[in-house]
Structures are given as C-alpha cells and as structure tokens.
Amino acid sequence: MKPLIAPFLLLCCGFAQAQDFPAGVFGHEYTAQAGEPVWNLRQDGNGLALSGNDGTAPVLLHNLSAEERAAFWQKMGWPAASSAAAQCAGNGDDLFCEVPKRVRADISWLKDNGSDFFYYSEMAGVMEISRLPPR
Numbered sequence: 001m002k003p004l005i006a007p008f009l010l011l012c013c014g015f016a017q018a019q020d021f022p023a024g025v026f027g028h029e030y031t032a033q034a035g036e037p038v039w040n041l042r043q044d045g046n047g048l049a050l051s052g053n054d055g056t057a058p059v060l061l062h063n064l065s066a067e068e069r070a071a072f073w074q075k076m077g078w079p080a081a082s083s084a085a086a087q088c089a090g091n092g093d094d095l096f097c098e099v100p101k102r103v104r105a106d107i108s109w110l111k112d113n114g115s116d117f118f119y120y121s122e123m124a125g126v127m128e129i130s131r132l133p134p135r
Contacts, residue, residue, distance in 0.1 A: 020063040021089035021096055023048060025132045026117065037132055039119075041089070041096065048089050050096075061096070064088040069097075076126075078107045095120040096129070 026039045041048045041061070049058040064072070066084065072095065073083035088097040098117050104110040110118065113128045120126050 019087055021048065021061075021087045021098060022131070025134070026096070026119070026129045027132050028119070028127055028129045030127075035132060038129075039096075050091075050094060059091055059094070061089040061091045061094065064090055064095075072120075076109070078109070082106055090120075093121060 021041070023041050023043045025037045026041065027035060027037050031038060037053055039053075040051045042051075043049075044058075044060060047063060048061040050061050051058040068090075069083040069086055069088050070080060072088070073080055073086075082099070082103045085103045086097050086099045088095060090096065096117065096119055099107070099110060100116060104113060104116070109126050110128075115128050115130045117129045117131060118126055119129045
C-alpha cells in the first residue's frame with residue numbers, strides 16, 4: 001500500500017499548483033458602495049474575459065505560466081519561491097492574482113491583506129481585492 005502514496009501525493013500537489021485563476025466577480029474597498037462589483041472575469045477558452053462595470057468591451061487575460069509569475073515576483077522583489085503557490089491571470093496591463101495566506105505572510109506588501117486576491121497595474125500598483133458572492 002505504501003508505494004501508492006508517493007504517486008498520489010505527486011498528483012495531488014501537481015494539480016494544486018496547476019490551477020488557473022478563478023473566474024468570478026471582484027471588487028475593492030474604494031467603491032462608492034460596499035460590495036459593488038468592479039471586475040467580472042468569466043471563463044473564455046483557456047483564459048478569462050475581463051469586463052468592468054464601465055461598459056467597455058471585454059479584454060482577454062491568459063493564465064500566467066510559472067515563468068511569468070516568477071518574473072513578476074522578481075520585479076516586485078518578493079520571495080521567489082512564493083510565486084509557485086500563486087495563481088495569476090493577466091494581459092500586460094491588468095494582473096489578477098490569488099495568493100494563499102500562508103504565502104502572503106512572507107510578502108511584506110501582502111501580509112496584512114485579509115483577502116487572498118490582489119490586482120496590479122503599473123498605474124494603480126498593488127491593490128487588495130475581494131471575490132464577491134454571486135448575485
């Protein structure tokens with residue numbers, strides 16, 4: 001029975017790291033009303049279609065590869081190993097990431113966040129965001 005444990009653990013851990021950024025509705029605390037949706041990310045093929053609440057046409061995001069996440073982490077000066085636990089989707093202008101609490105604890109910019117999610121853009125910097133419940 002013991003020989004079956006190692007392959008099971010490899011499948012389990014590999015699957016956990018291969019997950020993509022989740023679709024959903026996201027917001028932040030700087031909206032006019034609490035819980036107001038800001039972004040809607042819906043599954044579109046192998047990526048996500050991002051639409052805002054401003055009525056503009058959706059833009060496509062792709063799930064970042066391990067190399068792309070590592071490059072972003074390096075740009076930010078964050079511990080390199082922690083990028084492996086993140087799931088991110090972006091398009092060069094917009095970046096959405098999910099980072100587990102245990103990993104955020106080692107990243108000074110994220111350690112005080114209550115949410116696992118953040119948004120990044122060159123203009124806005126890093127902003128904590130929340131996944132909103134379905135309406």
